[in-house]
Amino acid sequence: MKTLLDDLVASVRRQQLQVRNVVVRQGGDVIGKHDFEEEQPALLYSVSKTFTSMAVGIAIGEGAFRLDSRLTEFFPEAAQLAARDEHVAALTVHDLLCMGSGHAECPVTKADWSEGRSWDIERLFFGEPFVYAPGTRFTYDNSATYLLSKLIGLTTGVPLDEYLDPRVFRKLGIPKPRWDTCPKGVPQGFSGLHLTAEHLSRFGQLILDQGRWKGEALIPSGYIEQATSVRIATSDFDPPFATDDHHQGYGYQVWMNAYPGSCRMDGLYGQYVVLLPDRNAVVTFVSAEPHRMTAVLELTWTTLLDKL
Incomplete structure (x- = not known):
């Protein structure tokens, strides 16, 4: 008897894609799961960004800061630069969330990962020229997400991973996960989170359900609505x-898909959580695909969509 994932599994094998685990949820339940390898916590790369974003949404709901809060309120280097750079003076939390910091390139590309003392990502962020007015141009910027992680710590008194643990991870039945830090002890935010595919799919379900889990509101629904809709154009991202x-x-650390109304969390080497509201479904991939990671995403459209 043909099952939901037969075509997907066959396509993965035919293309020799390095997919590890796939989980499909619909109506809140797991309706399909296939492990090409034994499931274990895996580095999610930039899927971590969406968790950082949701921590920001919770913190805003708790009154820690606002979407329009300026970075000069929290970061001394921003306050110093603001006097001579109008772009820095205008930078807000919203601009960090939507990758509209004004940089022309990601400052983290200049970090020397071989020497921990060079990992001052905050300094790299403020040392990179601010070429564009904040919020006007998308530049994929890992340092912007790092600043959001640091902002959580500055305003709540606990680091990002500890902040999310009682508010999200425990509520979803997920043991506190590993989240890699920078040398100063701040969780990376832009990467570094380790979860299994099944646990990751629970987080996807939480977002699909507008921040509710088992009847409890964990993340403000209004923030999720903003995060999962277009906040900045990406037509020049190529x-x-x-x-x-x-x-x-x-959106806010979330990508929109070409399929209408859908969006995704997106990480290097084929880590994806695809939200399909019109099908009430979540498709989760954990992969190690070094060359054709977008082919992993496209499995959703070519082998699954018409079955949901």
Whole structure:
């Protein structure tokens, strides 16, 4: 008897894609799961960003800061630069969330990862020229997400991972996960989170359900609505791997898909959580695909969508 994931599994094998685990949820339940490898916590790379974003949403709901709060309120270097750089003076939390910091390139590309003392990402962020007015141009910027992680610590008194543990992870039945830190002890925010595919799919379900889990509101629904809709255009984002799914706009650390109404969490080497509201479904991939990661995402459209 043919099952939901037969075509997906066959396509993975035919293309020799390095997919590890796939989980499909619909109506809140797991309706399909396939492990090409034994499931274990895996580095989620930039899928981590969406967790950072949701921590920001919770913190805003708790009154720690606002979307329009300026970075000069929290970061001394921003306050110092603001006097001579109007772009820095205008930078807000919203601008960090939507990758609209004003940089022309990601400052983290200049970090020397071989020497821990060079990992001052905050300094790299403020040392990079602010070429564009904040919020006007999308530049994929890991340092912006790092600043959001640091902001959580500055305003709540606990680091990002500890902040999310009682508010999200424990509520979802997820043991406190590993989240890699920078040398100063701040969780990376832009990467570093380790989860299993099944646990990750629970987080996807939480977002699909507008922040509610088992009847309890964990994340403000209004924030999720903003995060999962276009906050900035990505039409100029054109790396070699880009597809139509990279040109539909970006929310708050969430990508929009070409399929109408859908969005995704997106990480290097094929980590994806695809939210399909019109099908009440969440598709989760954990992978180690070094060359054709977008082919992993496209499995959703080519092998699953018409079955949901």
